[in-house]
Amino acid sequence: IQRTARMVNWNGERVTLGTVVDVTQRHKAEERLRSALNSAESANRAKSDFLAKMSHELRTPLNAIIGFSEVLGRETFGPLGHPRYNSYVEDIAVSGRHLLEMINDILDMSKIESGGYEITPVQADIEALIAETVQVVRGQMEQQRLDFALSIAPDIPTLYADKRAVRQILLNLLSNAIKFTPPGGKIRIDVSTTAAGGIALAVSDTGIGIAEEDLENVLQPFNQGSNAQSTVQPGTGLGLPIVKSLIEMHGGRLIMKSARGSGTTVTIEFPRPRKPASGHAHAS
Numbered sequence: 001i002q003r004t005a006r007m008v009n010w011n012g013e014r015v016t017l018g019t020v021v022d023v024t025q026r027h028k029a030e031e032r033l034r035s036a037l038n039s040a041e042s043a044n045r046a047k048s049d050f051l052a053k054m055s056h057e058l059r060t061p062l063n064a065i066i067g068f069s070e071v072l073g074r075e076t077f078g079p080l081g082h083p084r085y086n087s088y089v090e091d092i093a094v095s096g097r098h099l100l101e102m103i104n105d106i107l108d109m110s111k112i113e114s115g116g117y118e119i120t121p122v123q124a125d126i127e128a129l130i131a132e133t134v135q136v137v138r139g140q141m142e143q144q145r146l147d148f149a150l151s152i153a154p155d156i157p158t159l160y161a162d163k164r165a166v167r168q169i170l171l172n173l174l175s176n177a178i179k180f181t182p183p184g185g186k187i188r189i190d191v192s193t194t195a196a197g198g199i200a201l202a203v204s205d206t207g208i209g210i211a212e213e214d215l216e217n218v219l220q221p222f223n224q225g226s227n228a229q230s231t232v233q234p235g236t237g238l239g240l241p242i243v244k245s246l247i248e249m250h251g252g253r254l255i256m257k258s259a260r261g262s263g264t265t266v267t268i269e270f271p272r273p274r275k276p277a278s279g280h281a282h283a284s
Contacts, residue, residue: 001020001021001022001076002017002020002021002023003019003020003021003117004018004019004021005017005018005019005121005283007048013185015033015273020279028158044113046114046202047110048110048111048113049109051106051107052107052110052111055103055104055106055107058099058103058136058204059100059103062096062099062100062103063100065092065096066093066096066097066100069089069092069093069096070092070093072089073086073089073090073093082111083135083246084125087174092199093145105238105239105242108115108168108238108242109221109241109245111243112242112245112246112249113205115230117245117246117249119161119165119219119246119249119250120162121157121160121161121162121163121250122160122161122162123158124159124161124163124166126152126156126157126159126166126191126199126201127152127191128161129166129167129170130150130152130170130189130191132167133167133170133171133174134148134150134174134189136171137171137174137175140175140178141178144178144181144182144183146178146183146184146185146186146187147181147184147185147186147187147214148186148187148188149186149187149188149189150188150189151188151189151190151191152191153190153191153192153193155156155193156191156192156193156199157193157197157198157199157272157273158273159199159270159273160273161250161270162250165246165249165250168242168243168246169243169246169247169268170201170203172239172242172243173203173239173242173243173268174187174203175239176239176240176264176266177203177204177205177207177264179205180205180209180264181205181206181207181208182207182208182264185205185206185207186204186205186206187203187204187205188203188204188205189201189202189203190202190204194269196271196272197273198252198269198270199269199270199272199273200267200268200269200270200274201267202265202266202267202268203265203266203267204263204264204266205264205265206263207262207263207264208260208261209258209260209261209262209263210256210258210259210260210264212258212259212260213258213261215256218232218256219240219241219244219254219256220241220272221238221241240254240256240266243266243268247268247270248271250270250271251270251271252267252269252270252271253268254266254267254268255267255268255269
């Protein structure tokens with residue numbers, strides 16, 4: 001029970017008004033909610049542990065598959081004997097790398113959700129990070145005949161960020177742009193200073209775009225939106241959610257503008273740079 005009491009005036013006298021309420025059902029409901037929350041947290045920890053172990057177990061044989069297929073493709077120990085074998089070996093290597101990328105995405109998302117993804121902000125050269133990442137995907141852009149442009153405004157402030165996280169953000173955004181832009185399209189990166197004195201990095205494409213009603217959905221894990229053209233694309237649907245989580249861990253934000261058939265622009269904004277205190281930042 002719950003008892004309350006207060007002083008009131010009654011016929012000109014000061015008296016105590018008491019109330020007694022049966023709160024048994026409310027307490028039972030609160031207990032059920034606590035139990036459900038504990039079960040959910042326990043299940044989430046079990047999921048994270050499982051994904052971490054599964055990812056490790058899958059990575060080991062996949063690295064062997066990729067490595068040996070590359071050795072075969074180079075014909076290190078002699079010719080394979082038939083041109084078709086070379087094509088098969090290349091298919092094995094491409095499929096293996098694709099599976100490895102998916103596993104890495106799932107593991108990263110699991111670490112972020114469980115708070116186990118650590119970032120170490122340091123002074124970083126944004127132009128160098130962009131150049132390194134573009135080099136990784138340049139072959140894909142050339143294969144699809146995509147035109148690439150880079151524009152960096154003068155007097156960009158110093159970027160304090162985790163270099164690995166920034167590379168992953170750029171790689172995910174560029175990979176998405178390449179994946180959803182038809183051959184002959186354009187991709188560009190624009191770096192500028194925000195009104196608040198931070199850094200804005202925008203990746204734009206002339207691809208198939210995203211319907212307005214799907215803009216929120218594609219930021220949810222494992223969701224690629226309802227666009228019929230996008231659902232046939234390979235991937236886990238984790239690229240943008242990972243980018244959103246990583247930029248938020250830096251105290252920044254993600255802004256996305258798109259319309260079906262008219263391309264997409266994803267902008268990540270880093271806050272006004274300040275030298276970080278020593279130690280690690282953790283996902284929350």
